[in-house]
Amino acid sequence: xxxxFYDRPVVEVARDLIGCVVRHGECAGVIVESEAxxxxxxxxxxxxxxxxxxxxxxxxxxxxxxxxxxxxxxCLNAVCEPEGVGAAVLxxxxxxxxxxxxxxxxxxxxxxxxLCSGPGKLTQALGIGLELNGSDLLRGPVVIAGRPRAxxxxxxxxxxxxxxxxxxxxxxxxxxxxxxxxxxPALSRA
DNA sequence: CATGGGATTGACT
DNA sequence: GTCAATCCCATGC
Numbered sequence: 616x617x618x619x620f621y622d623r624p625v626v627e628v629a630r631d632l633i634g635c636v637v638r639h640g641e642c643a644g645v646i647v648e649s650e651a652x653x654x655x656x657x658x659x660x661x662x663x664x665x666x667x668x669x670x671x672x673x674x675x676x677x678x679x680x681x682x683x684x685x686x687x688x689x690c691l692n693a694v695c696e697p698e699g700v701g702a703a704v705l706x707x708x709x710x711x712x713x714x715x716x717x718x719x720x721x722x723x724x725x726x727x728x729x730l731c732s733g734p735g736k737l738t739q740a741l742g743i744g745l746e747l748n749g750s751d752l753l754r755g756p757v758v759i760a761g762r763p764r765a766x767x768x769x770x771x772x773x774x775x776x777x778x779x780x781x782x783x784x785x786x787x788x789x790x791x792x793x794x795x796x797x798x799x800p801a802l803s804r805a
Numbered sequence: 806c807a808t809g810g811g812a813t814t815g816a817c818t
Numbered sequence: 819g820t821c822a823a824t825c826c827c828a829t830g831c
Contacts, residue, residue, distance in 0.1 A: 667828095683826060684813055685810095685814080685825085686811090687814075687825080690813085705812055733813070735813050778811090808828105808829085809828095811826100813823105816822090817819105
């Protein structure tokens with residue numbers, strides 16, 4: 616993975632991240648669900664413009680945007696598009712690959728399919744907190760690597776984004792077809 | 806300075 | 819299916 620990968624239209628990057636690997640320390644998982652957000656549409660945090668909260672989104676591509684959701688959870692995004700454009704891909708679900716026992720400890724759960732099947736779950740499983748906001752996804756501590764061979768020709772499904780009230784009709788959610796590790800099934804349409 | 810709303814989750818009816 | 823937990827921060831007075 617290189618810097619140019621993220622310096623592209625955010626919807627393309629969201630699709631291409633399916634099958635890629637997120638790693639933090641000994642824990643890692645394959646991305647099976649993602650969503651695109653862009654400052655031109657109101658569901659994106661960057662829609663309000665450049666503020667302290669959105670500064671990371673408008674910064675250089677290839678960085679992590681980590682924010683607190685509902686006062687409780689952290690959610691991980693990959694910042695995309697050129698500096699000055701507020702856009703990012705929300706990582707919504709992973710298929711656990713490495714460090715599974717540590718994930719189980721952090722989550723307090725055994726079931727493999729429940730460890731990373733949601734944006735707040737996977738940050739808990741991988742130990743990703745707000746202190747990693749703005750960190751470099753090419754250098755770490757959190758890194759995203761390209762698709763393993765087995766995931767090279769995976770089928771990607773398209774659907775509507777989940778859990779938002781504004782611009783909810785945009786088909787900007789992507790998922791690995793038939794994955795058992797999604798936050799919700801991808802029933803849908805392009 | 807006070808207020809209100811989430812890109813969610815897990816527990817409960 | 820319903821609902822509370824909990825906190826950052828954008829907005830408005």
